[in-house]
Amino acid sequence: MSFARPDHISDLDTLPRMPAWITSVRVETLEDVAFLSGAALTHLHLVLGRDCVPETLLRDRLALRAAEACVGFSGRPERAGALRDAVHLLRPGDLPGPAGETCLAWRRATERAVSVKALNRALSDRSAQTIAAWLDAGQGAPVTQAAKVLEAVLTEAHRAEVPALILAEATLAQALGWDHLVPLLAAGLKRADLRKRGDDLRLACHHALLSSVVEAVRLAADLARRVAHLKTVAPKLRAKAAGDAVEMFLTRDAVAPSALPLPDRAARRLCDRLVDLGAVRELTGRDTFRLYGV
Incomplete structure:
Protein backbone atom coordinates (compact mmCIF):
# COMPACT_ATOMS: atom_id res chain seq x y z
CA MET A 1 0.00 0.00 0.00
CA SER A 2 1.05 3.59 -0.60
CA PHE A 3 -0.61 6.01 1.73
CA ALA A 4 -0.01 9.26 3.64
CA ARG A 5 3.37 10.75 4.35
CA PRO A 6 4.14 11.75 7.96
CA ASP A 7 3.60 15.41 7.07
CA HIS A 8 0.04 14.76 5.90
CA ILE A 9 -1.61 15.93 9.11
CA SER A 10 0.36 19.18 9.14
CA ASP A 11 -0.82 19.76 5.57
CA LEU A 12 -4.39 19.52 6.88
CA ASP A 13 -3.62 22.14 9.49
CA THR A 14 -2.63 24.61 6.78
CA LEU A 15 -5.82 24.36 4.72
CA PRO A 16 -6.84 27.97 4.06
CA ARG A 17 -9.92 29.15 5.93
CA MET A 18 -12.72 30.98 4.18
CA PRO A 19 -12.40 34.68 5.08
CA ALA A 20 -15.31 35.72 7.30
CA TRP A 21 -16.10 38.81 5.24
CA ILE A 22 -17.11 36.65 2.26
CA THR A 23 -20.04 35.14 4.13
CA SER A 24 -20.86 37.82 6.70
CA VAL A 25 -21.70 40.66 4.30
CA ARG A 26 -25.33 40.75 3.11
CA VAL A 27 -25.54 42.18 -0.38
CA ALA A 224 -9.47 15.61 4.08
CA ARG A 225 -9.50 14.79 7.80
CA ARG A 226 -11.45 11.56 7.28
CA VAL A 227 -9.20 10.43 4.43
CA ALA A 228 -6.09 11.19 6.49
CA HIS A 229 -7.43 8.95 9.26
CA LEU A 230 -8.29 6.17 6.79
CA LYS A 231 -4.75 6.28 5.41
CA THR A 232 -3.38 6.13 8.93
CA VAL A 233 -5.29 2.96 9.86
CA ALA A 234 -4.90 1.26 6.46
CA PRO A 235 -1.61 -0.50 7.39
CA LYS A 236 -3.48 -2.32 10.19
CA LEU A 237 -5.65 -4.17 7.66
CA ARG A 238 -4.56 -7.74 7.07
CA ALA A 239 -6.95 -8.83 4.33
CA LYS A 240 -5.57 -9.49 0.89
CA ALA A 241 -6.47 -6.73 -1.57
CA ALA A 242 -7.20 -4.43 1.38
CA GLY A 243 -5.09 -1.75 -0.30
CA ASP A 244 -7.24 -1.84 -3.44
CA ALA A 245 -10.36 -1.74 -1.30
CA VAL A 246 -9.13 1.30 0.58
CA GLU A 247 -8.40 3.07 -2.71
CA MET A 248 -12.07 2.65 -3.61
CA PHE A 249 -13.15 4.34 -0.38
CA LEU A 250 -10.73 7.19 -1.15
CA THR A 251 -12.51 8.05 -4.40
CA ARG A 252 -16.18 7.07 -4.01
CA ASP A 253 -19.03 8.59 -2.06
CA ALA A 254 -20.37 5.12 -1.19
CA VAL A 255 -19.21 1.55 -1.64
CA ALA A 256 -21.16 -1.70 -1.40
CA PRO A 257 -19.19 -4.64 0.04
CA SER A 258 -20.03 -6.59 -3.13
CA ALA A 259 -18.08 -4.02 -5.16
CA LEU A 260 -14.84 -4.60 -3.23
CA PRO A 261 -12.14 -6.86 -4.73
CA LEU A 262 -12.66 -9.45 -1.98
CA PRO A 263 -14.87 -12.49 -1.38
CA ASP A 264 -18.27 -11.47 -0.02
CA ARG A 265 -17.69 -12.47 3.61
CA ALA A 266 -14.17 -10.98 3.67
CA ALA A 267 -15.51 -7.75 2.18
CA ARG A 268 -18.14 -7.42 4.89
CA ARG A 269 -15.55 -8.15 7.59
CA LEU A 270 -13.26 -5.49 6.14
CA CYS A 271 -16.06 -2.91 6.15
CA ASP A 272 -16.94 -3.76 9.75
CA ARG A 273 -13.28 -3.47 10.71
CA LEU A 274 -13.01 -0.04 9.08
CA VAL A 275 -16.14 1.09 10.93
CA ASP A 276 -14.65 -0.15 14.24
CA LEU A 277 -11.48 1.83 13.48
CA GLY A 278 -13.53 4.96 12.80
CA ALA A 279 -12.20 5.10 9.24
CA VAL A 280 -15.49 4.71 7.35
CA ARG A 281 -19.18 5.01 8.21
CA GLU A 282 -22.12 2.77 7.48
CA LEU A 283 -24.42 5.05 5.49
CA THR A 284 -27.80 3.30 5.44
CA GLY A 285 -28.61 2.34 9.03
CA ARG A 286 -29.77 -1.07 7.78
CA ASP A 287 -28.75 -4.57 8.82
CA THR A 288 -28.61 -5.76 5.21
CA PHE A 289 -27.76 -4.22 1.83
CA ARG A 290 -25.40 -1.85 3.56
CA LEU A 291 -23.31 0.89 1.99
CA TYR A 292 -20.13 2.39 3.42
CA GLY A 293 -18.26 5.62 2.86
CA VAL A 294 -15.61 7.91 4.31
Whole structure:
Protein backbone atom coordinates (compact mmCIF):
# COMPACT_ATOMS: atom_id res chain seq x y z
CA MET A 1 0.00 0.00 0.00
CA SER A 2 1.05 3.59 -0.60
CA PHE A 3 -0.61 6.01 1.73
CA ALA A 4 -0.01 9.26 3.64
CA ARG A 5 3.37 10.75 4.35
CA PRO A 6 4.14 11.75 7.96
CA ASP A 7 3.60 15.41 7.07
CA HIS A 8 0.04 14.76 5.90
CA ILE A 9 -1.61 15.93 9.11
CA SER A 10 0.36 19.18 9.14
CA ASP A 11 -0.82 19.76 5.57
CA LEU A 12 -4.39 19.52 6.88
CA ASP A 13 -3.62 22.14 9.49
CA THR A 14 -2.63 24.61 6.78
CA LEU A 15 -5.82 24.36 4.72
CA PRO A 16 -6.84 27.97 4.06
CA ARG A 17 -9.92 29.15 5.93
CA MET A 18 -12.72 30.98 4.18
CA PRO A 19 -12.40 34.68 5.08
CA ALA A 20 -15.31 35.72 7.30
CA TRP A 21 -16.10 38.81 5.24
CA ILE A 22 -17.11 36.65 2.26
CA THR A 23 -20.04 35.14 4.13
CA SER A 24 -20.86 37.82 6.70
CA VAL A 25 -21.70 40.66 4.30
CA ARG A 26 -25.33 40.75 3.11
CA VAL A 27 -25.54 42.18 -0.38
CA GLU A 28 -28.15 42.06 -3.14
CA THR A 29 -26.78 44.02 -6.09
CA LEU A 30 -25.38 42.01 -8.98
CA GLU A 31 -22.02 43.78 -8.79
CA ASP A 32 -21.54 43.11 -5.07
CA VAL A 33 -22.73 39.50 -5.15
CA ALA A 34 -20.51 38.85 -8.17
CA PHE A 35 -17.52 40.16 -6.25
CA LEU A 36 -18.23 37.90 -3.25
CA SER A 37 -18.88 34.79 -5.35
CA GLY A 38 -15.64 35.45 -7.22
CA ALA A 39 -13.77 35.68 -3.94
CA ALA A 40 -15.38 32.43 -2.76
CA LEU A 41 -14.46 30.63 -5.99
CA THR A 42 -10.88 31.86 -5.68
CA HIS A 43 -10.73 30.44 -2.17
CA LEU A 44 -12.14 27.11 -3.36
CA HIS A 45 -9.52 27.05 -6.11
CA LEU A 46 -6.79 27.30 -3.46
CA VAL A 47 -8.40 24.52 -1.39
CA LEU A 48 -8.67 22.20 -4.39
CA GLY A 49 -4.99 22.71 -5.08
CA ARG A 50 -3.96 21.11 -1.77
CA ASP A 51 -2.68 17.53 -1.97
CA CYS A 52 -4.52 16.53 1.19
CA VAL A 53 -7.93 17.27 -0.34
CA PRO A 54 -9.43 14.11 -1.92
CA GLU A 55 -10.76 15.88 -4.99
CA THR A 56 -12.22 12.79 -6.69
CA LEU A 57 -14.14 11.84 -3.55
CA LEU A 58 -15.25 15.45 -3.08
CA ARG A 59 -16.58 15.62 -6.63
CA ASP A 60 -18.47 12.35 -6.20
CA ARG A 61 -20.12 13.54 -2.98
CA LEU A 62 -20.99 16.90 -4.54
CA ALA A 63 -22.42 15.01 -7.53
CA LEU A 64 -24.79 13.23 -5.14
CA ARG A 65 -25.94 16.58 -3.74
CA ALA A 66 -26.45 17.97 -7.24
CA ALA A 67 -28.48 14.90 -8.19
CA GLU A 68 -30.59 15.26 -5.06
CA ALA A 69 -31.31 18.88 -5.97
CA CYS A 70 -32.26 17.98 -9.54
CA VAL A 71 -34.55 15.19 -8.39
CA GLY A 72 -36.22 17.75 -6.13
CA PHE A 73 -36.65 20.14 -9.07
CA SER A 74 -38.58 17.41 -10.89
CA GLY A 75 -40.90 16.93 -7.92
CA ARG A 76 -39.69 13.43 -7.05
CA PRO A 77 -39.33 12.37 -3.39
CA GLU A 78 -35.96 10.54 -3.57
CA ARG A 79 -33.21 11.85 -1.33
CA ALA A 80 -29.52 10.98 -0.94
CA GLY A 81 -30.08 7.56 0.63
CA ALA A 82 -32.48 6.45 -2.10
CA LEU A 83 -30.14 7.76 -4.80
CA ARG A 84 -27.23 5.81 -3.35
CA ASP A 85 -29.37 2.67 -3.35
CA ALA A 86 -30.45 3.27 -6.95
CA VAL A 87 -26.83 3.47 -8.10
CA HIS A 88 -24.88 1.14 -5.83
CA LEU A 89 -27.35 -1.72 -5.33
CA LEU A 90 -28.14 -2.26 -9.01
CA ARG A 91 -27.91 -5.85 -10.17
CA PRO A 92 -26.96 -6.81 -13.72
CA GLY A 93 -29.89 -6.08 -16.00
CA ASP A 94 -31.63 -3.74 -13.54
CA LEU A 95 -32.65 -0.24 -14.57
CA PRO A 96 -31.82 2.61 -12.17
CA GLY A 97 -35.09 4.50 -12.70
CA PRO A 98 -35.39 8.26 -13.37
CA ALA A 99 -33.80 9.34 -10.09
CA GLY A 100 -30.99 6.82 -10.49
CA GLU A 101 -30.37 8.02 -14.04
CA THR A 102 -30.04 11.57 -12.73
CA CYS A 103 -27.49 10.45 -10.15
CA LEU A 104 -25.54 8.44 -12.72
CA ALA A 105 -25.47 11.42 -15.10
CA TRP A 106 -23.90 13.64 -12.44
CA ARG A 107 -21.38 10.97 -11.41
CA ARG A 108 -20.35 10.37 -15.02
CA ALA A 109 -20.03 14.11 -15.61
CA THR A 110 -17.52 14.43 -12.78
CA GLU A 111 -15.50 11.28 -13.43
CA ARG A 112 -13.58 12.43 -16.49
CA ALA A 113 -11.90 15.64 -17.55
CA VAL A 114 -14.35 18.08 -19.10
CA SER A 115 -14.79 17.58 -22.84
CA VAL A 116 -17.68 17.25 -25.26
CA LYS A 117 -17.00 13.49 -25.43
CA ALA A 118 -17.11 13.12 -21.63
CA LEU A 119 -20.27 15.22 -21.38
CA ASN A 120 -21.89 13.17 -24.14
CA ARG A 121 -21.15 10.05 -22.05
CA ALA A 122 -22.98 11.62 -19.11
CA LEU A 123 -25.82 12.97 -21.28
CA SER A 124 -26.19 10.10 -23.71
CA ASP A 125 -29.66 11.26 -24.85
CA ARG A 126 -28.10 14.45 -26.29
CA SER A 127 -25.88 14.47 -29.36
CA ALA A 128 -22.29 15.68 -29.19
CA GLN A 129 -23.18 18.37 -31.73
CA THR A 130 -26.02 19.67 -29.56
CA ILE A 131 -23.81 19.69 -26.47
CA ALA A 132 -21.06 21.60 -28.32
CA ALA A 133 -23.57 24.15 -29.61
CA TRP A 134 -24.97 24.76 -26.13
CA LEU A 135 -21.48 25.17 -24.68
CA ASP A 136 -20.74 27.83 -27.30
CA ALA A 137 -23.54 29.97 -25.85
CA GLY A 138 -21.34 30.96 -22.93
CA GLN A 139 -19.47 34.25 -23.25
CA GLY A 140 -18.00 36.69 -20.73
CA ALA A 141 -16.75 36.13 -17.18
CA PRO A 142 -16.95 32.57 -15.75
CA VAL A 143 -20.28 32.84 -13.92
CA THR A 144 -21.79 34.85 -16.76
CA GLN A 145 -20.73 32.10 -19.18
CA ALA A 146 -22.32 29.45 -16.98
CA ALA A 147 -25.56 31.43 -16.63
CA LYS A 148 -25.78 31.94 -20.40
CA VAL A 149 -25.33 28.23 -21.07
CA LEU A 150 -27.95 27.43 -18.42
CA GLU A 151 -30.35 29.89 -20.02
CA ALA A 152 -29.67 28.64 -23.56
CA VAL A 153 -30.42 25.02 -22.68
CA LEU A 154 -33.53 25.76 -20.63
CA THR A 155 -34.89 28.08 -23.33
CA GLU A 156 -34.43 25.49 -26.07
CA ALA A 157 -35.25 22.34 -24.10
CA HIS A 158 -37.90 22.83 -21.42
CA ARG A 159 -37.66 20.57 -18.35
CA ALA A 160 -34.05 19.74 -19.25
CA GLU A 161 -32.73 20.83 -15.86
CA VAL A 162 -30.12 18.06 -15.59
CA PRO A 163 -28.42 18.70 -18.97
CA ALA A 164 -28.68 22.45 -18.43
CA LEU A 165 -27.03 22.37 -15.02
CA ILE A 166 -24.35 19.84 -15.98
CA LEU A 167 -23.35 21.93 -19.01
CA ALA A 168 -23.42 25.13 -16.96
CA GLU A 169 -21.15 23.50 -14.37
CA ALA A 170 -18.83 22.27 -17.15
CA THR A 171 -18.68 25.77 -18.59
CA LEU A 172 -17.83 27.23 -15.20
CA ALA A 173 -15.10 24.63 -14.63
CA GLN A 174 -13.46 25.31 -17.98
CA ALA A 175 -13.65 29.07 -17.47
CA LEU A 176 -11.94 28.68 -14.09
CA GLY A 177 -9.21 26.45 -15.54
CA TRP A 178 -10.38 23.31 -13.73
CA ASP A 179 -9.87 19.96 -15.48
CA HIS A 180 -12.97 18.40 -13.95
CA LEU A 181 -16.51 19.55 -13.32
CA VAL A 182 -17.11 20.40 -9.65
CA PRO A 183 -20.88 20.45 -8.95
CA LEU A 184 -21.75 23.73 -7.27
CA LEU A 185 -24.65 25.50 -8.99
CA ALA A 186 -27.34 22.83 -8.76
CA ALA A 187 -27.29 22.53 -4.97
CA GLY A 188 -27.44 26.29 -4.52
CA LEU A 189 -30.19 27.19 -6.98
CA LYS A 190 -33.90 27.08 -6.20
CA ARG A 191 -36.52 25.68 -8.52
CA ALA A 192 -37.88 29.17 -9.15
CA ASP A 193 -34.39 30.36 -10.17
CA LEU A 194 -34.48 28.09 -13.21
CA ARG A 195 -37.33 30.19 -14.65
CA LYS A 196 -35.28 33.38 -14.47
CA ARG A 197 -33.45 34.89 -17.41
CA GLY A 198 -30.80 37.52 -18.09
CA ASP A 199 -29.40 39.45 -15.13
CA ASP A 200 -31.90 37.83 -12.75
CA LEU A 201 -30.49 34.40 -13.59
CA ARG A 202 -26.92 35.66 -13.28
CA LEU A 203 -27.70 37.08 -9.83
CA ALA A 204 -29.26 33.77 -8.80
CA CYS A 205 -26.16 31.89 -10.01
CA HIS A 206 -23.84 34.16 -8.02
CA HIS A 207 -25.97 33.66 -4.89
CA ALA A 208 -26.03 29.91 -5.48
CA LEU A 209 -22.27 29.74 -5.85
CA LEU A 210 -21.68 31.82 -2.75
CA SER A 211 -23.65 29.39 -0.59
CA SER A 212 -22.46 26.21 -2.34
CA VAL A 213 -18.78 27.11 -2.28
CA VAL A 214 -18.91 27.69 1.48
CA GLU A 215 -20.39 24.21 1.89
CA ALA A 216 -17.91 22.67 -0.57
CA VAL A 217 -14.96 24.13 1.35
CA ARG A 218 -16.36 22.78 4.62
CA LEU A 219 -16.89 19.38 3.03
CA ALA A 220 -13.39 19.39 1.53
CA ALA A 221 -11.84 19.99 4.95
CA ASP A 222 -14.01 17.30 6.56
CA LEU A 223 -13.16 14.73 3.87
CA ALA A 224 -9.47 15.61 4.08
CA ARG A 225 -9.50 14.79 7.80
CA ARG A 226 -11.45 11.56 7.28
CA VAL A 227 -9.20 10.43 4.43
CA ALA A 228 -6.09 11.19 6.49
CA HIS A 229 -7.43 8.95 9.26
CA LEU A 230 -8.29 6.17 6.79
CA LYS A 231 -4.75 6.28 5.41
CA THR A 232 -3.38 6.13 8.93
CA VAL A 233 -5.29 2.96 9.86
CA ALA A 234 -4.90 1.26 6.46
CA PRO A 235 -1.61 -0.50 7.39
CA LYS A 236 -3.48 -2.32 10.19
CA LEU A 237 -5.65 -4.17 7.66
CA ARG A 238 -4.56 -7.74 7.07
CA ALA A 239 -6.95 -8.83 4.33
CA LYS A 240 -5.57 -9.49 0.89
CA ALA A 241 -6.47 -6.73 -1.57
CA ALA A 242 -7.20 -4.43 1.38
CA GLY A 243 -5.09 -1.75 -0.30
CA ASP A 244 -7.24 -1.84 -3.44
CA ALA A 245 -10.36 -1.74 -1.30
CA VAL A 246 -9.13 1.30 0.58
CA GLU A 247 -8.40 3.07 -2.71
CA MET A 248 -12.07 2.65 -3.61
CA PHE A 249 -13.15 4.34 -0.38
CA LEU A 250 -10.73 7.19 -1.15
CA THR A 251 -12.51 8.05 -4.40
CA ARG A 252 -16.18 7.07 -4.01
CA ASP A 253 -19.03 8.59 -2.06
CA ALA A 254 -20.37 5.12 -1.19
CA VAL A 255 -19.21 1.55 -1.64
CA ALA A 256 -21.16 -1.70 -1.40
CA PRO A 257 -19.19 -4.64 0.04
CA SER A 258 -20.03 -6.59 -3.13
CA ALA A 259 -18.08 -4.02 -5.16
CA LEU A 260 -14.84 -4.60 -3.23
CA PRO A 261 -12.14 -6.86 -4.73
CA LEU A 262 -12.66 -9.45 -1.98
CA PRO A 263 -14.87 -12.49 -1.38
CA ASP A 264 -18.27 -11.47 -0.02
CA ARG A 265 -17.69 -12.47 3.61
CA ALA A 266 -14.17 -10.98 3.67
CA ALA A 267 -15.51 -7.75 2.18
CA ARG A 268 -18.14 -7.42 4.89
CA ARG A 269 -15.55 -8.15 7.59
CA LEU A 270 -13.26 -5.49 6.14
CA CYS A 271 -16.06 -2.91 6.15
CA ASP A 272 -16.94 -3.76 9.75
CA ARG A 273 -13.28 -3.47 10.71
CA LEU A 274 -13.01 -0.04 9.08
CA VAL A 275 -16.14 1.09 10.93
CA ASP A 276 -14.65 -0.15 14.24
CA LEU A 277 -11.48 1.83 13.48
CA GLY A 278 -13.53 4.96 12.80
CA ALA A 279 -12.20 5.10 9.24
CA VAL A 280 -15.49 4.71 7.35
CA ARG A 281 -19.18 5.01 8.21
CA GLU A 282 -22.12 2.77 7.48
CA LEU A 283 -24.42 5.05 5.49
CA THR A 284 -27.80 3.30 5.44
CA GLY A 285 -28.61 2.34 9.03
CA ARG A 286 -29.77 -1.07 7.78
CA ASP A 287 -28.75 -4.57 8.82
CA THR A 288 -28.61 -5.76 5.21
CA PHE A 289 -27.76 -4.22 1.83
CA ARG A 290 -25.40 -1.85 3.56
CA LEU A 291 -23.31 0.89 1.99
CA TYR A 292 -20.13 2.39 3.42
CA GLY A 293 -18.26 5.62 2.86
CA VAL A 294 -15.61 7.91 4.31
